Amino acid sequence: MSDIDRAALERFFTAAPFIRELGLELVSITPGECRSRLEIAARHLQQDGFVHAGVQGAMADHTAGAAAASLLRPGQHILGAEYKINLLRAARGESMYCVARVIKAGRTLTVAEAENWCVAGGEEKLVSKALVTLAVVGETLTGGRS
Amino acid sequence: MSDIDRAALERFFTAAPFIRELGLELVSITPGECRSRLEIAARHLQQDGFVHAGVQGAMADHTAGAAAASLLRPGQHILGAEYKINLLRAARGESMYCVARVIKAGRTLTVAEAENWCVAGGEEKLVSKALVTLAVVGETLTGGRS
Amino acid sequence: MSDIDRAALERFFTAAPFIRELGLELVSITPGECRSRLEIAARHLQQDGFVHAGVQGAMADHTAGAAAASLLRPGQHILGAEYKINLLRAARGESMYCVARVIKAGRTLTVAEAENWCVAGGEEKLVSKALVTLAVVGETLTGGRS
Amino acid sequence: MSDIDRAALERFFTAAPFIRELGLELVSITPGECRSRLEIAARHLQQDGFVHAGVQGAMADHTAGAAAASLLRPGQHILGAEYKINLLRAARGESMYCVARVIKAGRTLTVAEAENWCVAGGEEKLVSKALVTLAVVGETLTGGRS
Numbered sequence: 279m280s281d282i283d284r285a286a287l288e289r290f291f292t293a294a295p296f297i298r299e300l301g302l303e304l305v306s307i308t309p310g311e312c313r314s315r316l317e318i319a320a321r322h323l324q325q326d327g328f329v330h331a332g333v334q335g336a337m338a339d340h341t342a343g344a345a346a347a348s349l350l351r352p353g354q355h356i357l358g359a360e361y362k363i364n365l366l367r368a369a370r371g372e373s374m375y376c377v378a379r380v381i382k383a384g385r386t387l388t389v390a391e392a393e394n395w396c397v398a399g400g401e402e403k404l405v406s407k408a409l410v411t412l413a414v415v416g417e418t419l420t421g422g423r424s
Numbered sequence: 425m426s427d428i429d430r431a432a433l434e435r436f437f438t439a440a441p442f443i444r445e446l447g448l449e450l451v452s453i454t455p456g457e458c459r460s461r462l463e464i465a466a467r468h469l470q471q472d473g474f475v476h477a478g479v480q481g482a483m484a485d486h487t488a489g490a491a492a493a494s495l496l497r498p499g500q501h502i503l504g505a506e507y508k509i510n511l512l513r514a515a516r517g518e519s520m521y522c523v524a525r526v527i528k529a530g531r532t533l534t535v536a537e538a539e540n541w542c543v544a545g546g547e548e549k550l551v552s553k554a555l556v557t558l559a560v561v562g563e564t565l566t567g568g569r570s
Numbered sequence: 571m572s573d574i575d576r577a578a579l580e581r582f583f584t585a586a587p588f589i590r591e592l593g594l595e596l597v598s599i600t601p602g603e604c605r606s607r608l609e610i611a612a613r614h615l616q617q618d619g620f621v622h623a624g625v626q627g628a629m630a631d632h633t634a635g636a637a638a639a640s641l642l643r644p645g646q647h648i649l650g651a652e653y654k655i656n657l658l659r660a661a662r663g664e665s666m667y668c669v670a671r672v673i674k675a676g677r678t679l680t681v682a683e684a685e686n687w688c689v690a691g692g693e694e695k696l697v698s699k700a701l702v703t704l705a706v707v708g709e710t711l712t713g714g715r716s
Numbered sequence: 717m718s719d720i721d722r723a724a725l726e727r728f729f730t731a732a733p734f735i736r737e738l739g740l741e742l743v744s745i746t747p748g749e750c751r752s753r754l755e756i757a758a759r760h761l762q763q764d765g766f767v768h769a770g771v772q773g774a775m776a777d778h779t780a781g782a783a784a785a786s787l788l789r790p791g792q793h794i795l796g797a798e799y800k801i802n803l804l805r806a807a808r809g810e811s812m813y814c815v816a817r818v819i820k821a822g823r824t825l826t827v828a829e830a831e832n833w834c835v836a837g838g839e840e841k842l843v844s845k846a847l848v849t850l851a852v853v854g855e856t857l858t859g860g861r862s
Contacts, residue, residue, distance in 0.1 A: 290471075293470075293471035294469065294470035294471050294476055295466050295467050295468070295469045295470070295471075296467060296468055296469060296470060296476035296478060296479055297470075297476070297478075299467040300478075320441050321441050321442060321445040322441070322442055323440065323441045323442060324439075324440035324441075324442060324443075325436075325439035325440050325441075330440055330442035330443070330482065330486075331482075331485050331486075331504040331507070332442060332443075332446075332478065332479075332481055332482025332483075332485050332486060333442055333478075333482070335478055335481035335482065335485065335507070335509075336476065336477075336478025336479070336481065336482065337478075339477050339478050339481065340476075340477075340478060357511075358477040358511050359510070359511060359651075359679055359703060360508065360509060360510040360511060360652070360681075360701075360703055361477070361481070361508070361509060362506065362507070362508035362509075362654055362800045362847060363481075363506060363507060363508075364505070364506040364819075364820075364827045364847050364849060365503075365504050365505060365506060366819065366820040366827055367820065381802075381804065381842065381845060382802075382804040382805065382842075386678055386705060386707075387651055387679075387705060389652075389802045389804055389845075391845070404819065404820075407819060407827075407829070407847065408847075409652075409800060409802050409845065409846075409847055411651060411652055411703060411802060413678060413679060415678075505797075505825055505849060506798070506827075506847075506849055508654045508701060508800055510673075510674075510681045510701050510703060512673065512674040512681055513674065527656075527658065527696065527699060528656075528658040528659065528696075532824055532851060532853075533797055533825075533851060535656045535658055535699075535798075537699070550673065550674075553673060553681075553683070553701065554701075555654060555656050555699065555700075555701055555798075557656060557797060557798055557849060559824060559825060561824075582763075585762075585763035586761065586762035586763050586768055587758050587759050587760070587761045587762075587763075588759060588760055588761060588762060588768035588770060588771055589762075589768070589770075591759040592770075612733050613733050613734060613737040614733070614734055615732065615733045615734060616731075616732035616733075616734060616735075617728075617731035617732050617733075622732055622734035622735070622774065622778075623774075623777050623778075623796040623799070624734060624735075624738075624770065624771075624773055624774025624775075624777050624778060625734055625770075625774070627770055627773035627774065627777065627799070627801075628768065628769075628770020628771070628773065628774065629770075631769050631770050631773065632768075632769075632770060649803075650769040650803050651802070651803060652800065652801060652802040652803060653769070653773070653800070653801060654798065654799070654800035654801075655773075655798060655799060655800075656797070656798040657795075657796050657797060657798060
């Protein structure tokens, strides 16, 4: 991955106002994989002090989108099609991180899985897992529009 | 639904800091159904000016949770188990509203569907649809813990 | 929908050996909607006498695919991308039917919802509900490949 | 895992008529993990010669259910709550196998992921992946009903 690509992906990651508002940060991005981080704050929580399921879905969806974007060709972009997230354990701690990996990069659809982990007192727990389907839009290698 | 129940559900709806931060408002709640509203602001958007998929997932999950909560017995509460959301159309407009309906209220699991609509210039578009699975936790009618 | 289209869709519906083996029958197809039927037999069941979740997923996926196919243009075809099904109630009875409706027909992706109903002694129960995402493949109106 | 447990799980795996009809075989089962196999036959296919998406969903759901069942206590049993499957690549070959792993074993809900692989000419391809949510029903350790 060239420096130009990485810089573009980093700009893409925080281009969304909602993501900046959430405070979701890009940790690393390599072809097909993206890691993000969230410093847990009061505004992320539901009433019992756990990170809200909506925050976890947003982390998974966005990080998966970035992982998918890392495999695009010039002129293409990613649009989220759907995502499904299972909430496994209560997410309470100091921070969370998300690891998203593309499991199928297609001409028109890319699928990624994303794991959200919560860090509390030095211990990590897998708190949610998602499967994310993304549409690849734009110019294809053959020159036709997809 | 008694006034006491309705008041409790209204308090429950905005008890989560994340939901207050998002600005998601309760519009109405009746047994098995909940409607919510979001005045679209810059902080809800992704880079193209559409409401972020993470916001839409949060709306669906939370409104479905409230719809499920409207059917609880004293001592019970709702925990989100999983949700899946399809993003159907770009969500650009002045406001959004979510309608969530319970399609199965079980002893230990409740399932709801949630539709997110976007309002722009007086026109409404269905922008996303979700199926949400929620766990019912707490005292059951038989007295045992579930 | 022309007679030719309807005939083609009917042939498409039972073109899959698995569907013929299952005994899933096409009941009706109109633009964007498809209804199918299954006479429940011993081979459809799990060990408690209920229709197996795998049969219900197959009904939803296939009927949704037909509903999506009813909106195709010449040269296009449907490929299943993903589906999610919630199992709501035990499915025990004489027959089942599935109603699938397209909720978004896109240039490259179509989304349908499918409801599976079980008929027992004259009564109908909603036993499962699915959201199905399908890819539209082939020639588009503009002539380019998608 | 005792021999008695393993024998019971093996009987459970093929107790469902639908699973016997499909020809899905248990390969191995250890606490939290289950592997199954399908010799591909004409009756499993859709019209293009690929294994039907409904067959793949059934494999994932059933194998995940067995993986979940391997962690049950006496008196408990598993009921499928929902599953979501992404179809990644065309499944064409001589056989398929499914590997399901429990990622969260809860008191009332268990979540597993299942990967379906297709074997063709000695090569293996990941053809679909699922997240499966299962309800744990029956006597709990505390003696109460769940």
